[in-house]
Amino acid sequence: MGTTSSGMPRLRSLAAAILKARNARRAKLRSIANQAVRRGEDAKAERIRRNNLGTVKKHRQETRWRTRVRDVTYRAVNAVVDKAHVIVAEDLTRPFTSRARLGKNTNRRLAAWTKGITARALQDVSDRRGSAVRLVNPAYTSQAIPGTPSLGRRAGDRLHCPHEGRVVWQADHAAAINILDRDADPDIGLHTPHTRVKQIIQERDRHRSRLPDQDSNTPRHCRCGERMIQTYGQQ
Template identity: 40%
Template structure:
């Protein structure tokens, strides 16, 4: 059981957690390294942390870590559910000693917590390295606002499980913290339909298939790169603000399209 001791007179915090002692103290953070001069937009991805509007990727390997962790976590959870059922069966049958052994030796959380902490640290490491790589290029970073859930967005259960670690905001935190430290700007824009728009026309044209976007003129772009270009354009779009509802965004985009149909909007 974790115990915490706070020494307020020294601005010091000592945390004793099992056999590990952590010492936390406050200090003034020094200025960050110089930033770039460009204005770029970044789309948060899964395989990589970010894809910018220049087509460069930052934080490769992020998806591999999350896929590996989520697969192991899912396999462990399924096995633990079977052991929970077995433990309950023996306890109800009066085999208390055997039920206790199953619970003590097979249903602990130490290894699970250690695996989770390791994965989170690896994800955080990649996220912050990717954010620094972005800020090295730009003094103004435009990114999507994913603090609110996308309406009617129902990803597959397996996909949702893999994205759970990413959805906690590690990438958003890394980008915001890094830009603040480097005295750059991180501007959030409305992300509605930026993945479904053709970055050549900025209209609801073309079609996204997996990680590729097929433009109306026949060009095939990487889907996150296409979205990053749309995010950059969205920053200069004064008609669509950060808080414009997604239905209103669709209405505006359809109104800009000559001969647009509801099927294109969908």
């Protein structure tokens, strides 16, 4: 059985950074062209628009990028299917929802998230090669400490254990394990609301906290769980 987590972090971060830099350069040139128009330098403004603000190169780069993302995604999914007859993946069909204002940089990164092609690749490759795909609820998979009923403290791509501050997970690594575990979770279904998922996790944590600690002396072992924790950077 295999597990896939959400997207390709390095690739989507690169996409967001490239898009930000490109749009900043185009915005600067557009501002120069507008200033030239205000000064009556129409010929200069036209040269900038014709040579620097066209869309032919932009569309060509976007097509090349989409092709690269598709190739990397399908290679990754095929590599998973090589080792697994059953693939457990988070449901990538749900839209992003948030009450908080996330800011331009966060929205840009979310827009670059290639979850649509990832979901399509999982279905296409599994259908062609005879593997099964089981979708699970993704709520809090990157915030829960694997093998435990505890929510950690997320800081960027690091997930800190609430009971052992020095124990740190890489968030995507933790999410992959939690996604695999969630396939066997009888209480959290595919369509369980995220608020209810959080409530279930917190209720389990409160129940665990009332049990005696049976293994608190093992080094680098999370006191609230049964799995060895890999320190960030040592994976």
